[in-house]
Amino acid sequence: MYKLYPITYYEFIDNDFCFELVEIFQAAEAAGKTKGRTFQGRYQPHRRLAEYLFLPEEIASRLKSRFIETVAEPLSIARHITSFERIVMYKYPVGVGFEVHDDEVSLAEQEMAKVAGIPVIGGDFTGTVQISGPDEYGGGEMVFPDHGVTAKPPAGALIFFPATRRFRHGINPITSGNRYSVVMRPYTNALRMDKLLH
Numbered sequence: 173m174y175k176l177y178p179i180t181y182y183e184f185i186d187n188d189f190c191f192e193l194v195e196i197f198q199a200a201e202a203a204g205k206t207k208g209r210t211f212q213g214r215y216q217p218h219r220r221l222a223e224y225l226f227l228p229e230e231i232a233s234r235l236k237s238r239f240i241e242t243v244a245e246p247l248s249i250a251r252h253i254t255s256f257e258r259i260v261m262y263k264y265p266v267g268v269g270f271e272v273h274d275d276e277v278s279l280a281e282q283e284m285a286k287v288a289g290i291p292v293i294g295g296d297f298t299g300t301v302q303i304s305g306p307d308e309y310g311g312g313e314m315v316f317p318d319h320g321v322t323a324k325p326p327a328g329a330l331i332f333f334p335a336t337r338r339f340r341h342g343i344n345p346i347t348s349g350n351r352y353s354v355v356m357r358p359y360t361n362a363l364r365m366d367k368l369l370h
Contacts, residue, residue: 177319177332177333177334177339178316178319178321178323178331178332178333178339178341179331179332179333180323180325180329180330180331180332181242181243181329181330181331181332182325182326182328182329183328183329184238184242184243184301184328184329184330185235185238185301185328185330186328187327187328189234189328190303190304190327190328190352192231193227193231193261193303193352193354194303194304194352196225196227196228196231196261197225197261197263197352200225201223201225201263205225206223206224206225206263207223207224207225208222208223208224219268219270219271220268220269220270220271221264221265221267221268221269221270221346222262222263222264222265222270223262223263223265224260224261224262224263225260225261226258226259226260226261227258227259227260227261227354231259232256232258232259235259235301235354235356236256236259236356239299239330239356239358240253242330243299243330243332244358249297249360252360252361253358253359253360254359254360254361255358255359256295256356256357256358256359257293257294257295257356257357257358257359258293259354259355259356260293260354260355261303261352261353261354261355262352262353262354262355263350263351263352264309264312264343264346264350264351264352264353265346265350266346266347266348266349267345267346268345269311269312269342269343269344269345269346269351270342270343271342272315272317272340272341272342273340273341273342274335274336274337274338274339274340274341275295275298275335275336275339275341275357276335276336276337277293277294293355293357294335294357294359295335295357295358295359296334296335296357296358296359296360297332297333297334297335297357297358297360298332298333298334298335298339298355298356298357299330299331299332299355299356299357299358300314300330300331300332300353300354300355300356301328301329301330301353301354301355301356302325302326302327302328302329302330302331302353303327303328303352303353303354304327304349304350304351304352304353305326305327306324306325306326306327308327308349308350308351309346309347309348309349309350309351310346310347310348310349311344311345311346311347311348312324312343312344312345312346312347312351313343313344314331314341314342314343314344315341315342315343315344316333316339316340316341317340317341317342318338318339318340319339330356335357
């Protein structure tokens with residue numbers, strides 16, 4: 173079943189919800205409540221240039237409900253989901269984007285993040301919701317080099333894949349505009365990812 177991934181769900185959320193999310197982020201940014209995002213437990217803007225915001229619980233609950241209905245139930249993984257990491261919204265401005273990486277969290281990353289007092293986002297799967305439309309920014313494609321996939325989906329689409337080393341991915345440099353996205357990371361009760369995917 174690994175070959176099914178990454179999966180794109182078009183119209184995961186509608187344009188009105190996307191606009192609402194951008195307004196929430198911009199208001200938080202104006203109030204100084206967004207922060208620079210890290211990579212591997214450290215702030216490394218030459219490898220990842222982004223601002224982030226943990227979304228309010230009311231908004232997060234709406235996204236989780238939509239995820240269960242649209243993604244988890246059809247894939248028969250809903251009963252395995254035990255919890256979600258806090259849902260994060262990102263703004264990638266003009267710059268390097270995010271170098272190719274995987275979403276497995278190492279012990280070293282956890283320790284560095286603990287020392288620096290910054291969040292590490294875990295989870296067994298990754299769901300990335302595209303909030304900006306493709307005409308709102310230049311560059312910024314999501315790439316999966318090991319799978320030959322390059323994606324720049326419409327606003328409201330979700331790209332879903334296992335958070336394992338098999339699914340290295342990155343974001344190409346942003347050449348104009350701002351690229352907004354939301355990342356959802358569910359945990360499951362499966363002892364091994366292979367057990368859930370086969």
